[in-house]
Amino acid sequence: MDKELLKQLDENKIILLIVDPEHYSETNIDILSYLVKKGLYGIYVTVNKPYTALVELLNKEKIKTENLFFIDLITKEFNRHITDTQGCIYLDSPHCLTDLAITLRHAVETVKKEKFIFLDSLSTLLIYNKIETISRFAHFLTGKMRMWDTKGIIITLNKETDETLISRLSQFCDSIYHIKND
Amino acid sequence: MIEIINIIILVVIFLGLVFILLDFLKHQDIVFLLFGQFALLIGFICYLISYYSGNESYLTAYNAFAVIVAPLLLFVTVYSFYDRLKSLENRTKKAMKK
Numbered sequence: 001m002d003k004e005l006l007k008q009l010d011e012n013k014i015i016l017l018i019v020d021p022e023h024y025s026e027t028n029i030d031i032l033s034y035l036v037k038k039g040l041y042g043i044y045v046t047v048n049k050p051y052t053a054l055v056e057l058l059n060k061e062k063i064k065t066e067n068l069f070f071i072d073l074i075t076k077e078f079n080r081h082i083t084d085t086q087g088c089i090y091l092d093s094p095h096c097l098t099d100l101a102i103t104l105r106h107a108v109e110t111v112k113k114e115k116f117i118f119l120d121s122l123s124t125l126l127i128y129n130k131i132e133t134i135s136r137f138a139h140f141l142t143g144k145m146r147m148w149d150t151k152g153i154i155i156t157l158n159k160e161t162d163e164t165l166i167s168r169l170s171q172f173c174d175s176i177y178h179i180k181n182d
Numbered sequence: 183m184i185e186i187i188n189i190i191i192l193v194v195i196f197l198g199l200v201f202i203l204l205d206f207l208k209h210q211d212i213v214f215l216l217f218g219q220f221a222l223l224i225g226f227i228c229y230l231i232s233y234y235s236g237n238e239s240y241l242t243a244y245n246a247f248a249v250i251v252a253p254l255l256l257f258v259t260v261y262s263f264y265d266r267l268k269s270l271e272n273r274t275k276k277a278m279k280k
Contacts, residue, residue, distance in 0.1 A: 089277045106274040
């Protein structure tokens with residue numbers, strides 16, 4: 001992984017990662033692997049991939065999922081009857097941002113050790129919600145992350161994220177990191 | 183004038199119902215339930231204001247709706263909102279137990 005990114009991850013509390021689609025999976029895996037190996041507890045909010053597919057991918061990459069808690073906002077869009085499993089809670093849909101905030105609060109309060117929140121991804125949330133709603137949610141979430149004293153990694157895809165949103169987010173995050181094609 | 187007030191009350195209560203139905207049918211954000219509660223509450227308060235301002239003779243289906251259905255729905259939605267909040271808390275704690 002990029003040394004500059006590692007430095008940013010160590011030094012900053014809340015990072016917005018703007019990733020080119022070609023590097024999206026690789027970046028996700030690298031960051032997760034780095035933070036999990038550091039011994040941090042992770043709360044992973046997935047809007048892109050269903051929990052089962054994600055765990056399969058993480059197992060393939062030999063990333064331990066024992067120290068990860070997943071909040072899945074996408075599976076119930078396709079399968080209404082799925083029930084929560086150990087390590088994962090399924091929320092109704094990516095529209096349910098208040099439900100997400102409530103769940104995050106309970107998850108953060110339950111874990112006593114050092115932790116991080118990984119939001120994957122803001123660009124997918126934008127498919128389901130208005131830009132204003134996402135902007136407000138991001139502001140709320142970054143504020144809460146500081147209050148909870150957790151590290152925050154917010155991923156968004158380049159080209160799919162509105163410039164206005166990125167400039168607004170730059171005010172809430174400690175650092176913005178672009179992962180582009182060379 | 184009284185008729186206009188009654189129609190406004192009805193519209194507000196109807197809006198409350200729409201929010202609640204949206205919540206139940208489309209699995210919307212929990213906040214929809216809250217909007218529904220507010221609309222029902224405002225509708226009911228408007229009705230009470232209207233009633234004590236000399237609207238007591240206007241006994242129609244509107245009034246029956248505002249007096250019986252709105253508070254009942256309000257109670258149901260307050261309960262389901264609380265229930266959903268509690269359930270999210272319990273589900274999170276249960277899913278995190280390893």
